[in-house]
Amino acid sequence: MRVNMTHIVVAHLMAFASLGGVALAQAHSRVVLFDFEAGSEGWWGNPYGGGKCGTEVSDDAPLGSKSLRGWYQDVAKGANVVGPFLPEDAAWRKGEWDRVSFWFKGDGSASDVRFSVDAGQESGGSFSVHVPLDSTEWRRFTFLATRFWNREGRKLALRNAKRVLFGGGGTKSFLVDQISFESPRRDVPLDGPAAQSFSLSLGEKATGDYILRLDPAIPLRQKTMAALSVGLVSPSGERTSARRDITFGKGQPDEIEIPLRAAMRREGEARLSVALADKDTGASLGSGEYGFRVFLPVTRTRQPLTLCPQPKEMTLGRGEFKLDATTKLLTVGTETAEMDWCSDMLRDRLAQWHGLKLKAERWQGVAAPTDGIVLALGGQTALLTGDLEKRLSSLGSEGYVLEATPSRILLKSRGLRGLYNGCHTLLQVVRECTDWPGEPKTKAMAVVDWPSLPVRAATLGVPTNRWGHPNNAPLDPAFFNEFLFNCVARLKLNTIVLVISGGIESKKRPELAGPAAWTHEQVRQVLDFAKRNFIEVIPCVNSLGHANWLVLYHKDLQEDGDHQTLCTGNPKSRQILEEVYDELVDLFGCKTFHIGMDEVRWQTHVTPEEKRCKLCAGRDKAEVFAEQVQWLHGHMKKRGVRTMMWGDQLLYAHNGGPPYATRRAIDRIPRDVIIANWSVAVDGDSSRYFRSKGFSEVIQSNSMGVTREQARHVMGNMAGLWTKTPWLAEHYDHAAVGHSYLTLVQNAEYSWNLCDDVQYAFPRLSPALLEERAGSVLRQMAEQPEPNAGRSQKPVDLRPACNRSTTAWFGLTADDALRHLPKGDVRVAGVRFTLPGSEGDAGRNCIVAGFPEPTAAATIPFSGRAASLCFLHTAHIEPSQRQGFNKRYEPKSANIGVRIGAYEMVYDDGTTATLPIVYPWNVRSWRADRFPYAYASPGLLRFATENGLKRDPAARDVALYVAQWVNPAPTKSITAVRFRSDGTEAVPVLFALTAKEPRE
Template structure:
């Protein structure tokens, strides 16, 4: 399995490749004349630049390189997906350009720019068997210690999350006709799960039997020698799935589905890289209870998470204190009517609440798959849901605030505050039956300001509330978790002295890492003796993950939005779940493999989407539709001249791409070039249409750029074109993180209902992405006469349609 540093560099076995040091654009050697000595074709296993030793380097005099520079020609011995090139131990380099097949593939710096520093990363994201890395110094001396090329074989990684060990064997995998489970309850659960999943994927359900048969038989069994949550798969004439516990069996069953989908026969040995791998969700609304179950079944379990945190707030019925639910509903109703500002966390429960029995049902459903479910009962802070019902316990007075009319914190000295919390805890524990309760305690902005608390130590007030709740939980035999920001000194509202006043067996979720990206802030808490979880873990932003993962218990991805498909998809959280799952599970994860993993996520996302949104019928026939364009491929604000033409298959969908495309712009755009609407003739009965499109410029997330109007002989259906949902700009790479800390809670955009059908590079090496979005015809029996593409007046971004293809199931 070739996934990682292809050139070796002390990080693994290199591929059979080599490099040469050449004058720019020629095959004439340019050996170092300042430091080191290398000539000719140097294999990766023998080269100074690929030996993993940064203490040795090569150097060239500035007078030798001048303003022309040096080419490092790298041959890989076969085609690979190339993620990036990393230069280490570098000095004097102001520009790095990478070429694949003679065309630009990536660039960092400027021709006359300053020194780029000791480490230089150049994103690629292309397939190639050789590249040229051109470095330019603008007359400076150049030194270079290491050159790393990161990537993977074209089909790798085969599985996701990536397993520890995969051995591929010759021949296709056998058809699984029988699953043997024996009498073990957990093995039978995994066998039934596997049978259901195979029926969903392939339309055939294997029999569950008690004794092993012959060809096509798969045995599900327990093996206590396998580490916790790990599993072993042997997929051959007589196949095996073995694990020591229920989670391992369930994870292995899901891996088997991926293997059979890939058509590969192999052996797998696997296990987790982190102990706790979690997601944090709002309590779902009643209308989203079925979606919650699909999220568990088709994403959380297959991606090998083991923990769900559910924020309860007022989203669950409280029989002892029904006024909490009434006040929550009323406040959210007023906000929805525009009579009051939005309620903090108002999306939780859909602004309402569900019954205890409904909560118990989804908790037991998740536990049935081996997941741990931890309730979060926000206390001390983020307690608007309590101060709405009991304004007398509020620490802050809304009439004194210019920020919010809602009280954010309760008074830790008010005699009713913890009575209320304990009543809630009792009911939550009754329903969830957890091992731990997450008690919040983050962002306590208002502390020590009410008459009871004024003048008292913030740390002691904070610790008093934590300690009394801790004791109450301990009396029930339960552990406690809280957010950790109040114990971090660099937050302006924190009270770090409290870390010496609370028990050390409280598990801390440390989420303010994104306000201090240059330091491993968890070290402060670890040195105090706490166990730490990476809280609000976002794969789009978290720095130095491979080195930090070894120090903590685990990580959890937060959502902070409604627990429904549209909200999670729009915020990029479904993608974040999938990408983060691999980081938590696979011990070999490296940030240098960002585009390699993104490519794999884009491959499996349609399967996840199918499960979350309801299984889809198989497409029987594709019908490319001829498009009469109004613009050449290179337009005023876009350059799509690199896109292939003619009958082109993209991700299994055939498109007819001509020399012209259709572009439309809003009627209020200044210097408008394109019309506001265009019509495309269709004349077919279809189940749906796949639109191959992009837009010309970035916009606000959720902004409507236009619509497709599907015209029947007697009416029409419309589908909005929404930025960040089903379309993005043409020159943005799919799933490129929105890396500014402002976007930390929603670091991906445009990653859910639209797939990256084609990705390439323009003549300047910029990324080009075309998105495919499928409209499903609610009236497949009615002929679609034509499609009207119409731009919205609210934006200056053009909508660009390159092709459309009809589908019949």
């Protein structure tokens, strides 16, 4: 039970306490900073660079009797309507606030103003959002603090607000009222045919309480005593009701907030009814019936094994199944190529990792196989034990049941994709349960698993496209395929949208391809690989905005001189698009084509009339947008291909507002278009809106997960990796983690299973989720197969080669140095390392490459054979040199990172083998951020500096990384390891080295 009450408490919140000039609601759900009832003291206009700007009190108000009018006149550069400084000792600063709201009325112009919160330089300076002026009706705007833009990329903490401002230019004006901060809540969507007839909203606080908010001005313009009746039916059928007399209508000094408390014993659909009646006459003033979804907190028990995505049900049994050369791989079911794909993938990966060479056979017997690994499709003889066969019958085609006993592993599904998904679970389980490659095994268990969403996707750029760094870098399709296997297929994602952008040759339009573009044959390598791994590939070509791939080479097609936007009025545009699209449809053989259509940045409103496109002059942009979609949809339909598009231009709250209001095009968009909705962070209710407008297929996009609430409105979830190198968690902008492979881990988890946290519609990348999976999922991604490795691990004594001390760490103070570095034996990613202590020998306990001379190589004595070597190392980059280092990501050689050094293994015959040290591929800086992972590093050792511990006793602000080298010649003896730097700004540092000895 969420709240231990069996009735609703309805209270009309009218009493306010004055705190330093600020009215604070007693319920503490909102603090009203400015209501202007007592005037606008402290507000002023500040023009800079010409013109005038000012403020005055207006009698036009949505609540109470006064509002603030701000105006700009002939402002050439810019001006601010500035509010007074907020009291530093205000009581509301102790509260928790996550959004800003106010009532706003524009002047009807196709323009906007910039609302800013000044948080002071120490807290990030100015944070801003844009507010449209296109409506002359009062509207209530609410902006989450996470939506505010900041030059430094900082997060806005509203408790630090110093003052608020409205910035603008030219000649325009606005009215504003009830500027407020609000406490965190979940905005609860209200469903029902009457939802538009009554102006109210519902929010849920983290405590489980609900807040019902009514706008007292819109339904009734005259102030009236009214009887408010509220009824609630919980998902379990309990009915509660209440009645209160309230003052309602124009002149009401504030919105009406009503806290609702009810017993919510289970999840499901609840019903809310609200009715207003004139207290004297009983005449109805308005009513509404609404449905909403109740969610209860979820307590997840920790699974016995950490996989990704985590199976919905996993139960361990007794014993274990051991795989060896005698293990049979049997398939039961109709012989198909797809069935072979599943068995081939499983067999090949077991051979790669464990040296097993299993022979796949068709089971010809009548009775069920009693031993070996069995892959079976549903519809065959009952093979599973207990009620597992019945459980399987209730699963969809992508679900599966995995039953492992000491004598047999049985994997069964009703569909081939489900069988493939189960194979990946089995491979992850074997990796988790196996101690060393020579004895692969799995614990006895039963797994029943199925996806919550049918579409689990990622948007990826063709890595050879022309835009972004590294410049025009070629990439072997085999490398990309392995990335797809590692980060898409094995995580049970089933769709990729591949953004072309000149990354693929065009035989019809060769001028549009970049110098590193894949040939058709190379593309077929990727498509064939994806097909064998049950991944649907959807090509994406931008068809209006982001059209630089086309208009840079056909400048006559630039709309109003903008190199990003295509002129749709020129017949040549359609001719080229048809040629390019038809060629791609033929090449991909796709069922769906993504036409883009996001972020259309027309410049018409700032282009002098005489320079505007003559073909499109005077045309309504909403009409232009709709016609382009209709034409593209029609063309694709003739080819038997579905159309997918971004949805932001169809939403007022995102890119469909002023100056062109393309949201008006929504009624002209064919309803069988698949909407890729990447606007949930801006408009949490947008997916439900698209569904209400008749679009049956909506995919939440640029997303790291779908919550249980959002899942009602979407068919899938799609991550957005807007980088050419998604395998790198750092890049030239030092902020690549949100577009890296790490997002796919969370995206996979919260697509197969749904995100429990329904307080926010758009889950952010979670450090906790990744850390929980670092020792299993991320390790499995990074590790290379070493089938020749034996049980024995041999730490190498580095002390003879150590040349620096961590207590004098690159000139830093003792509190910033690595004084808390562990010493002695530590285990990282299953490898036993021995760290030298800092006692004696001048405290030298690490090897800095390129010391004392940049070209100097450290030589580490070694004697014997090794199946692999594991290095525990890190890199040091002076903060002042970070910008210079980031420029090294620009050349085409940096497509898997920047080489900063190397380990050179010297064999007894004089030959050598090299492991490049590549940043951030297998090493990163010792200064650990919130996501301190490297794609090719199987694990990391984390600890804290003294200053880190002072800031947070649980801090771990230092990271050392494991780099793995698999010996291509394990029968040869190694005599030494040379460690050298390449002389970049990133200095490699080695702390420990361990050899894994070959199998006997």
